[in-house]
Amino acid sequence: xxxxxxxxxxxxxxxxxxxxxxxxxxxxxxxxxxxxxxxxxxxxxxxxxxxxxxxxxxxxxxxxxxxxxxxxxxxxxxxxxxxxxxxxxxxxxxxxxxxxxxxxxxxxxxxxxxxxxxxxxxxxxxxxxxxxxxxxxxxxxxxxxxxxxxxxxxxxxxxxxxxxxxxxxxxxxxxxxxxxxxxxxxxxxxxxxxxxxxxxxxxxxxxxxxxxxxxxxxxxxxxxxxxxxxxxxxxxxxxxxxxxxxxxxxxxxxxxxxxxxxxxxxxxxxxxxxxxxxxxxxxxxxxxxxxxxxxxxxxxxxxxxxxxxxxxxxxxxxxxxxxxxxxxxxxxxxxxxxxxxxxxxxxxxxxxxxxxxxxxxxxxxxxxxxx
Numbered sequence: 001x002x003x004x005x006x007x008x009x010x011x012x013x014x015x016x017x018x019x020x021x022x023x024x025x026x027x028x029x030x031x032x033x034x035x036x037x038x039x040x041x042x043x044x045x046x047x048x049x050x051x052x053x054x055x056x057x058x059x060x061x062x063x064x065x066x067x068x069x070x071x072x073x074x075x076x077x078x079x080x081x082x083x084x085x086x087x088x089x090x091x092x093x094x095x096x097x098x099x100x101x102x103x104x105x106x107x108x109x110x111x112x113x114x115x116x117x118x119x120x121x122x123x124x125x126x127x128x129x130x131x132x133x134x135x136x137x138x139x140x141x142x143x144x145x146x147x148x149x150x151x152x153x154x155x156x157x158x159x160x161x162x163x164x165x166x167x168x169x170x171x172x173x174x175x176x177x178x179x180x181x182x183x184x185x186x187x188x189x190x191x192x193x194x195x196x197x198x199x200x201x202x203x204x205x206x207x208x209x210x211x212x213x214x215x216x217x218x219x220x221x222x223x224x225x226x227x228x229x230x231x232x233x234x235x236x237x238x239x240x241x242x243x244x245x246x247x248x249x250x251x252x253x254x255x256x257x258x259x260x261x262x263x264x265x266x267x268x269x270x271x272x273x274x275x276x277x278x279x280x281x282x283x284x285x286x287x288x289x290x291x292x293x294x295x296x297x298x299x300x301x302x303x304x305x306x307x308x309x310x311x312x313x314x315x316x317x318x319x320x321x322x323x324x325x326x327x328x329x330x331x332x333x334x335x336x337x338x339x340x341x342x343x344x345x346x347x348x349x350x351x352x353x354x355x356x357x358x359x360x361x362x363x364x365x366x367x368x369x370x371x
Contacts, residue, residue, distance in 0.1 A: 051350035055357030062361030171339030250280030
């Protein structure tokens with residue numbers, strides 16, 4: 001019989017530390033831009049504080065509502081349907097930086113692509129739970145039936161990712177597909193199906209990259225950033241300069257030089273570079289340890305869940321946050337082409353912070369149940 005336990009205090013502590021570090025780093029990285037605006041206060045910090053308050057409120061609510069409420073077909077379909085509608089609506093919204101990624105409601109910006117993560121993980125977990133076979137308990141896997149499980153997952157994921165690509169936001173689409181693929185693999189997807197999916201997705205991804213001039217430029221800059229150090233390779237090189245300048249112990253909090261209009265988007269896409277510059281190798285490693293702890297405790301919570309749905313829910317959200325952090329940090333280290341994916345909890349961005357905290361609320365909820 002499943003037991004109700006206290007929530008995972010280690011996981012909760014890690015989440016709080018990440019949020020606090022994020023607020024400090026957003027304040028530091030955005031300080032020059034705030035001063036340039038002539039404000040008496042830092043508007044980036046104020047907005048991030050508001051998002052943190054909303055996100056923490058959502059986390060506390062979610063962690064006290066039994067996660068099995070998400071197991072209802074009506075709830076799962078309503079979440080997915082709402083996200084699909086928002087992803088369509090945003091395509092007709094105002095253009096910002098040559099993209100249509102945000103909806104503006106009462107002065108508040110909402111990024112539907114972020115909300116899509118919260119909808120897809122429960123949807124896939126619901127289908128995997130339905131496909132679960134008790135006779136395969138020793139493998140901890142579900143039987144991923146092509147017609148009943150894999151087909152609806154592929155259709156839903158393709159629709160969401162396709163709409164996100166149209167914004168355009170290929171990086172977030174890749175993250176969504178990677179999260180779903182990870183969850184299907186953990187759910188027992190056969191290697192033959194994995195190889196077939198790879199044979200389809202890899203050429204499709206390559207075609208999407210080569211079809212857009214700015215994506216081609218990012219790819220070529222990733223392969224050889226020094227070929228165009230003041231153009232397409234500028235971001236990668238400035239990021240590496242910031243990381244290298246920090247040394248072992250860093251220049252000190254608030255002492256970054258690269259944030260003084262050398263490194264683009266120091267408060268969002270490249271905030272890890274500022275962390276490494278100001279806090280050094282030790283600070284960057286500490287941040288990596290926090291994300292590793294978050295992933296471990298999330299996977300642990302899922303593994304101890306009393307039912308397959310809780311297991312896949314925990315694994316899905318833990319994988320989502322870990323993959324997002326891995327992609328962002330890899331971009332900062334020039335290990336991947338430049339993508340506009342925020343670092344969870346750390347980067348400036350209200351939608352990302354609220355969604356990450358809501359996902360953590362689910363993990364904390366699952367951690368209260370022991371099968």
